[in-house]
Structures are given as C-alpha cells and as structure tokens.
Amino acid sequence: MSKPLILISNDDGVTSSGIRKLVELMSQIGEVVVVAPDGPQSGMGHAITVGDTLRLSRTDIFGGIQAYKCSGTPADCIKLAKHEVLKGRKVDLVVSGINHGSNTSISVLYSGTMSAAIEGAIEGTPAIGFSLCDFSWHADFSHVDEYVLKIASQALKNGLPEGIALNVNIPPKQNEDIKGVKIARQANARWEEEFDKRKDPHGRDYYWMIGNFVNHDKGEDNDEWAIANNYISIVPCQFDLTGHHAFSHLNEKWDL
Amino acid sequence: MSKPLILISNDDGVTSSGIRKLVELMSQIGEVVVVAPDGPQSGMGHAITVGDTLRLSRTDIFGGIQAYKCSGTPADCIKLAKHEVLKGRKVDLVVSGINHGSNTSISVLYSGTMSAAIEGAIEGTPAIGFSLCDFSWHADFSHVDEYVLKIASQALKNGLPEGIALNVNIPPKQNEDIKGVKIARQANARWEEEFDKRKDPHGRDYYWMIGNFVNHDKGEDNDEWAIANNYISIVPCQFDLTGHHAFSHLNEKWDL
Numbered sequence: 001m002s003k004p005l006i007l008i009s010n011d012d013g014v015t016s017s018g019i020r021k022l023v024e025l026m027s028q029i030g031e032v033v034v035v036a037p038d039g040p041q042s043g044m045g046h047a048i049t050v051g052d053t054l055r056l057s058r059t060d061i062f063g064g065i066q067a068y069k070c071s072g073t074p075a076d077c078i079k080l081a082k083h084e085v086l087k088g089r090k091v092d093l094v095v096s097g098i099n100h101g102s103n104t105s106i107s108v109l110y111s112g113t114m115s116a117a118i119e120g121a122i123e124g125t126p127a128i129g130f131s132l133c134d135f136s137w138h139a140d141f142s143h144v145d146e147y148v149l150k151i152a153s154q155a156l157k158n159g160l161p162e163g164i165a166l167n168v169n170i171p172p173k174q175n176e177d178i179k180g181v182k183i184a185r186q187a188n189a190r191w192e193e194e195f196d197k198r199k200d201p202h203g204r205d206y207y208w209m210i211g212n213f214v215n216h217d218k219g220e221d222n223d224e225w226a227i228a229n230n231y232i233s234i235v236p237c238q239f240d241l242t243g244h245h246a247f248s249h250l251n252e253k254w255d256l
Numbered sequence: 257m258s259k260p261l262i263l264i265s266n267d268d269g270v271t272s273s274g275i276r277k278l279v280e281l282m283s284q285i286g287e288v289v290v291v292a293p294d295g296p297q298s299g300m301g302h303a304i305t306v307g308d309t310l311r312l313s314r315t316d317i318f319g320g321i322q323a324y325k326c327s328g329t330p331a332d333c334i335k336l337a338k339h340e341v342l343k344g345r346k347v348d349l350v351v352s353g354i355n356h357g358s359n360t361s362i363s364v365l366y367s368g369t370m371s372a373a374i375e376g377a378i379e380g381t382p383a384i385g386f387s388l389c390d391f392s393w394h395a396d397f398s399h400v401d402e403y404v405l406k407i408a409s410q411a412l413k414n415g416l417p418e419g420i421a422l423n424v425n426i427p428p429k430q431n432e433d434i435k436g437v438k439i440a441r442q443a444n445a446r447w448e449e450e451f452d453k454r455k456d457p458h459g460r461d462y463y464w465m466i467g468n469f470v471n472h473d474k475g476e477d478n479d480e481w482a483i484a485n486n487y488i489s490i491v492p493c494q495f496d497l498t499g500h501h502a503f504s505h506l507n508e509k510w511d512l
Contacts, residue, residue: 017337040307041301042307043303043304043305043306043307044301044303045300045301045302045303045304045331045371046365046366047299047300047301047303048301049299049465050298050299050465051298051299052298053462053463053464054451054462054463054464054465055460055461055462055463056461075301075366076465079451079465080451080463082452083449083450084451093453106495109302109374109378109497110303110304110331118365121366122362122447132461146400150512151512154510154511158505158509158510159501160502160505161501164502167497180512181512183503183506185496185498186496186497186498187386188496190378190379193335193338194339195310195335195336195339195340197340199394203310205311205312206309206310207309207310207311207336207340208310209304209305209306209310209332209335215375228447234506234512235497236498236499236502236503236506237367237497237499238498238499239362239497240441240442240444241364241423241442241491241494242441242442242491242493243417243419243420243492243493244415244441245496246416246420247439247492248468249416249417250490250492253414254410254414255410256407256410256436256437256490
C-alpha cells in the first residue's frame with residue numbers, strides 16, 4: 001500500500017524550526033511534499049496574491065524531501081502546491097505549522113498558519129493547522145511528537161467533515177506535563193490594540209501595532225481555557241461564515 | 257441630536273470611485289471619518305501588519321471630510337482609526353467598500369473589504385461591507401444609492417446581533433433593474449485556480465494566479481443565486497469559525 005501524500009506549509013517560512021519538526025514527524029507516516037513561504041508571513045490572514053507575480057523554487061533544506069519555497073502567502077503556497085507542484089495528484093492531508101505562537105480564539109482570523117489549512121479544506125482535503133503557544137524563534141518543540149502524530153494519523157484514518165479544518169494549539173514546553181486533548185470552541189476573546197507612535201530619522205510619524213489579548217469568555221469548553229489548563233485544544237473551523245442565528249433578526253427587525 | 261459617527265474604509269484604496277460613492281452617501285446620514293489604504297489591498301483577507309511599521313496621513317481628497325490614507329491593510333485601517341484617529345470615540349457604524357468586484361460565496365475569505373467590516377464587528381460595532389459585482393475601475397455605481405442608504409440606515413436604527421457583519425453584494429449596473437434584497441447564506445462555491453507560468457527577462461520562472469469560479473450550489477437561498485437573479489444579497493457573516501457540527505464526528509469517530 002502506498003504511503004499517504006501529506007502536503008506541508010506554514011507561515012513562519014521554510015527555515016523555521018516549527019516546520020522542520022512537522023516535516024520530521026509527517027515523514028514517519030506519509031510521503032511529504034513541502035511548499036512554504038520563503039520568509040515570514042505571520043498575520044497574513046487569508047491573503048492571496050492577485051495583483052503581483054509569484055516565485056516558486058526548489059530547496060534542499062530538508063535533505064531528500066521534495067520541498068519548495070514560495071514568494072507568496074500560505075494560501076498561495078497551497079494553491080501552487082496542488083496545481084503546479086503536484087499537478088493534481090490527490091493530497092491525503094494538508095498540515096500547516098508548527099506555528100511559533102498561539103492561534104487560539106480570534107487569532108485564527110489573522111493566522112497565516114490556519115489560512116493554509118483552511119485552503120486545504122476548501123479544496124476538499126482533510127487539513128490541520130498546528131501551533132505551539134510559544135512565540136520564540138527558538139521555541140522547544142520536543143514535547144509535541146506524540147500528539148502531532150496522533151492527531152495527524154486520526155485525520156488520515158477517519159477524515160474530517162466537509163468544510164472543516166482543525167485548529168490545534170499546544171501548550172508550551174515550560175508548562176507542566178500536557179494533560180490531554182480537548183475538542184473546543186473558539187473562545188470569545190480579542191486583541192485590544194495600541195499603537196506605539198514614533199518619529200523616523202526624517203521627522204515623519206510612523207506606528208508599530210501592539211496589542212493586549214483580553215479574554216472575556218468564562219466558559220470551560222473553549223480553546224483559551226484548554227490551553228490555560230494545559231490541554232491541547234482542537235477547534236474544528238469552518239469557512240462558511242454564514243451566521244444563521246442572525247437571519248431572524250434581519251427578517252423580523254429590519255425593513256428592507 | 258448629534259449625527260451618528262460612521263467610519264469608512266475599503267480595500268481598493270482611498271482614490272477608488274467606490275469609496276467616493278460611499279463617502280457621498282454616508283455623509284447624508286452621519287458624520288463621516290475615512291481611514292483607507294493608500295493603495296490597492298485586494299485579496300488581503302484578514303491580514304494585519306505585525307512585522308512592519310504603519311504610516312497614516314491626512315488627505316483632503318474628500319474636501320471637508322476628515323480622511324486619512326494608511327500604508328496598512330483594511331483591518332489595520334480600522335484598528336488605527338479607532339485608536340489613533342478617533343481616540344476611543346464611539347463609532348456607530350463601520351462601512352467598507354464599495355468594492356470594485358463581487359465578494360460573494362468563498363470570496364468573502366479573501367476579501368479585504370469584508371475584513372474591514374469584520375474588524376468593526378470584532379470591536380462590537382455594527383458593520384457592513386458593500387461590493388458591486390463589477391470589477392472595472394470605472395464601474396458605474398449610479399444605481400446603488402437607494403439600497404446602500406437603506407441598508408446602512410437600518411443598521412444604524414436596528415443594530416446587528418453580536419459577532420455579525422453584513423456582506424452586501426450588488427448586481428452590476430448593466431443588468432436589468434434590481435428586483436430587491438435577499439437575506440442569503442454564503443454559497444458553496446469556490447475558485448479553481450490555474451497558474452500562468454512565464455519567464456522573466458532574466459530567464460527565471462514566475463507565475464500569475466488566475467482562477468475560474470465554480471458554483472456547485474444548487475440552492476436558491478444563497479448569495480450567488482441572489483446575484484444571478486438580480487437581487488442584492490445580504491449575508492450575515494460571523495467571525496466565530498467554530499464548526500459545531502463537527503464535534504460529534506470528532507468525539508465519536510476519533511480516538512485521541
């Protein structure tokens with residue numbers, strides 16, 4: 001029986017240690033092809049490159065693994081992989097990450113890691129974005145192996161419902177031992193931005209965005225709770241944004 | 257009674273005729289403040305600028321209207337507007353657009369127009385993204401006034417459920433007269449990408465992304481059907497991506 005075909009991307013770029021860990025683990029359970037950004041693409045959300053050109057070139061950074069770096073966004077990488085690199089070969093699993101930093105709660109919207117996974121799901125492929133809740137470039141990924149392998153293997157074995165990609169967040173290494181895995185909902189939390197206003201050497205103003213993460217969600221069934229209590233969180237994410245609960249408000253209260 | 261405060265952004269940039277139309281219309285019903293990208297940001301999805309600086313400068317392009325151009329994404333514009341321009345003043349409505357081109361179905365994920373609206377909703381403000389289903393830079397917006405004013409006025413009067421932004425798409429001018437407005441769900445359609453591979457003057461490969469929109473959705477309650485039948489579509493969009501219907505699959509079929 002041939003090995004499953006696993007497509008890997010990320011948003012921290014092809015040289016990050018998070019994607020290296022993912023390549024190492026996925027190679028144990030499948031044939032791996034990597035198409036990842038040639039530099040950092042954090043915060044790119046579900047951006048695609050429509051008004052500019054794209055570059056794609058082979059890299060031997062992972063030894064014998066078929067790997068490419070791409071000038072585009074994570075979503076671009078998945079599209080280019082499927083159509084140019086794999087030429088329509090059936091992909092069995094898309095995995096993205098492992099992100100250096102958490103993508104819990106509202107951060108899923110801004111996450112390039114998850115946009116690669118969601119792009120996989122749009123094309124009908126089981127897809128998972130993995131994130132480690134540690135923003136350091138030198139983050140310790142040594143505790144993730146068992147869980148990443150188990151979750152990816154379950155996706156290969158049991159599939160995922162149509163229109164769903166998984167958002168998996170893993171507590172940082174320095175916490176106590178991981179207690180297990182929780183299927184969770186997206187917490188109702190958000191970033192409250194501030195801007196650090198500075199003057200450039202020419203006397204003109206510029207800004208750095210900084211933010212404070214504020215969690216107003218008191219529930220124990222969400223991803224923030226899971227991570228805070230040292231569980232791995234798995235949020236099934238959908239790309240159908242329709243808010244069906246809003247139909248009655250619009251139909252009853254609005255006069256159109 | 258003071259006029260409601262309406263914040264306007266878009267993704268085609270501050271010089272587009274779509275935002276000019278929106279400024280003209282919103283000025284009839286509120287005090288308008290514009291913070292919009294200084295150039296095209298189409299396809300930016302929910303990107304934010306985290307690894308680079310942001311510029312923000314006043315522009316008199318709309319005469320007496322308080323307006324700024326920003327080097328960032330549409331989501332950046334809303335964040336900067338609320339925190340730096342309006343310094344925490346309560347915004348009554350965020351409107352984005354009018355986009356030159358449709359944002360129906362799956363395009364909502366890639367849409368900078370909608371990311372500005374969703375950013376408004378995240379901050380608890382009623383928010384609407386308007387798109388005209390005509391990609392031309394010289395698109396004719398002369399037929400939209402009545403509908404844009406009505407929809408924005410209803411949002412100011414009746415509000416929106418928490419966590420919801422509206423995705424409004426308007427048929428192009430060249431179609432027959434608009435039949436009315438449909439509250440719709442996001443159609444189950446997607447882009448099938450192709451890549452146009454070329455060689456640059458130095459002999460190196462590059463790609464242009466091109467795509468064909470494929471609609472597999474046979475329903476008559478979705479945004480694609482509405483536009484195809486010359487109705488304005490309004491899809492209530494949520495930023496909680498949790499796919500609750502996937503919980504049973506994960507809890508019953510997966511062994512974690």
